[in-house]
Amino acid sequence: MKTFTNSNARDLQQAVTLVQQTHRDGKAASFVGGGSDLLGLVKERLVAPDVLVNLKTIKGLDQVTPAAGGVNIGGLITLDTLSHNPVIRRDYAVLAEAAETVATPQIRNVGTLAGNVNQRPWCWYFRNGFPCFKNGGNTCFSFGGENQFHAIFGGGPSYIVHPSDTAVALVALEAKFRIVGPSGERLLPAADFFALPQQNPARENVLGPEEILAEVQLPSARPATRSTYHKIMDREAWTHAVVSAAIVLEMEKDVCRSARIVLGGVAPIPWRLPEVERMLAGQRVTEALAARAAETALEGAKPLAKNAYKVPLTKGVVRRTLLDLASRA
Ligand SMILES: Cc1cc2nc3c(=O)[nH]c(=O)nc-3n(C[C@H](O)[C@H](O)[C@H](O)COP(=O)(O)OP(=O)(O)OC[C@H]3O[C@@H](n4cnc5c(N)ncnc54)[C@H](O)[C@@H]3O)c2cc1C
Incomplete structure (x- = not known):
């Protein structure tokens, strides 16, 4: 495994600047939340960051707060905390239920909402280092290979399935994502955040390499x-x-x-x-x-x-x- 350094971000702006500086120095950087996906990718040599920019040190990004009739959820909230939040359980049960089905208690205790949404696919060809679209190649090995768990809709040229449980719930709730990056902030409907492989087979969403998913905004829960x-x-x-x-x-x-x-x-x-x-x-x-x-x-x-x-x-x-x-x- 390649040696990397850890930089604790104080706030979102500093996190973006740290990644920008690393890129300017010709090195690789990754944002990290709980690290439960990213560190596996590093160990398998699928990504090789020189610098990890730790977002968990940013204060206040792990809360559910009332806003404009709905709620704002900090991207750094853990899946466990999210699934037990009384407002989420009462008004947005689909999200609490999705979060509590993720992985194991240990992973839900460290894994964050933003990390869950941004986790990379779990296709066995990608995770085992095959030179597929996700690993910088130009083939999807699942198409003619072991595709038991792959896409039946929207596939081609890559046939991965999106792995995040919470992403499915967030699209159903018509959530918006607040994204912070070098040119400021943007607010994107969750449905527009995720991208089909036709758009870019190497990626699963439209987040730029220097952008952070900072917050998820849920509209007010309609009566009944x-x-x-x-x-x-x-x-x-x-x-x-x-x-x-x-x-x-x-x-x-x-x-x-x-x-x-x-x-x-x-x-x-x-x-x-x-x-x-x-x-x-x-x-x-x-x-x-x-x-x-x-x-x-x-x-x-x-x-x-x-x-x-x-x-x-x-x-x-x-x-x-x-x-x-x-x-x-
Ligand atoms: C055995 C196992 C079983 C699993 N089962 C499930 C399952 O059933 N359902 C499911 O949904 N998931 C499952 N997962 C995936 C797991 O939920 C994710 O690893 C976890 O949610 C990621 O959160 P994290 O905070 O640890 O992310 P990290 O590992 O820190 O980051 C994941 C990715 O997101 C990026 N990232 C993190 N935070 C941000 C941010 N704020 N802005 C922009 N980019 C960011 C990182 O750079 C990295 O690429 C499983 C994982 C394992 C190991």
């Missing part, structure tokens, strides 16, 4: 809104979603006024289902409607040679999660 996260894994714990669904329903008695449905584990980005959302608006969520929604959800899926099982699995997740959420009092 309920939400949930359902995750399917290939073992009981300690792993990423094979398929997941984040669903937010605004209900009036038993009628769905509006719906937001986003899938995880099936595409290189959190995969929103606008057509299904339109189908549900103004309807009672019956068994028949949930079954039709599940069929529509999977229209256009393009499974690879070894992951066609994801199609019926995802249909089941959409149907069951919808019925479960709609029937809650």
Whole structure:
């Protein structure tokens, strides 16, 4: 493993400046939150920073604070703290539930929300150092290889699936991301943060190398809104979603006024289902409607040679999660 130095950032501006200076010196730098993903990448020699800019030393970026009817969540909040926050549990259950399904208690205790959203893919070809798109090459080995866990939507030329559970919930909640970088701040809808491989197969989002995901902003929770996260894994714990669904329903008695449905584990980005959302608006969520929604959800899926099982699995997740959420009092 290459030797690196650790620089504790005092504030966001200093963190950006430290990375800029390192780049000007012709060296590599990485921002680090909990380090639970980054240090693994360093050990596997997939990234080789000369300087780690530690964001956890920035005060106040680990809080949930009320703002404009909604809440602002500091990017450095740990997944454990986030999942236990009473406001998040009450008004944004889908996010609390997504955070508490991540990995293990140990990882949730150190892993941050921003780090979770920015973690790199867990495709075995990438993680094992194959010269794929993510490692600077020009091939996706999964396409003709071991693609059991890869994309059925939005793939090509890379077929990774986005690994973050919280990202799926944040898109369903129509969160905004406050990003701080060399040219100041920008506010981006979560859905516009994630990028398909057609845009740049080496990356999963539009964050620049000197930019920090500083804060996540959630809009006010509409009255009578309920939400949930359902995750399917290939073992009981300690792993990423094979398929997941984040669903937010605004209900009036038993009628769905509006719906937001986003899938995880099936595409290189959190995969929103606008057509299904339109189908549900103004309807009672019956068994028949949930079954039709599940069929529509999977229209256009393009499974690879070894992951066609994801199609019926995802249909089941959409149907069951919808019925479960709609029937809650
Ligand atoms: C065994 C195992 C199982 C796992 N299972 C799951 C799972 O089920 N679901 C899931 O979602 N994840 C899972 N993960 C991934 C885990 O959740 C992430 O490692 C963790 O959330 C990353 O958070 P961190 O703060 O430690 O990030 P770090 O390791 O510090 O950073 C991760 C990446 O994000 C960048 N980064 C960090 N903070 C910022 C910031 N504020 N702005 C810009 N860039 C930033 C870093 O440069 C790095 O590239 C698993 C990991 C392991 C090892």
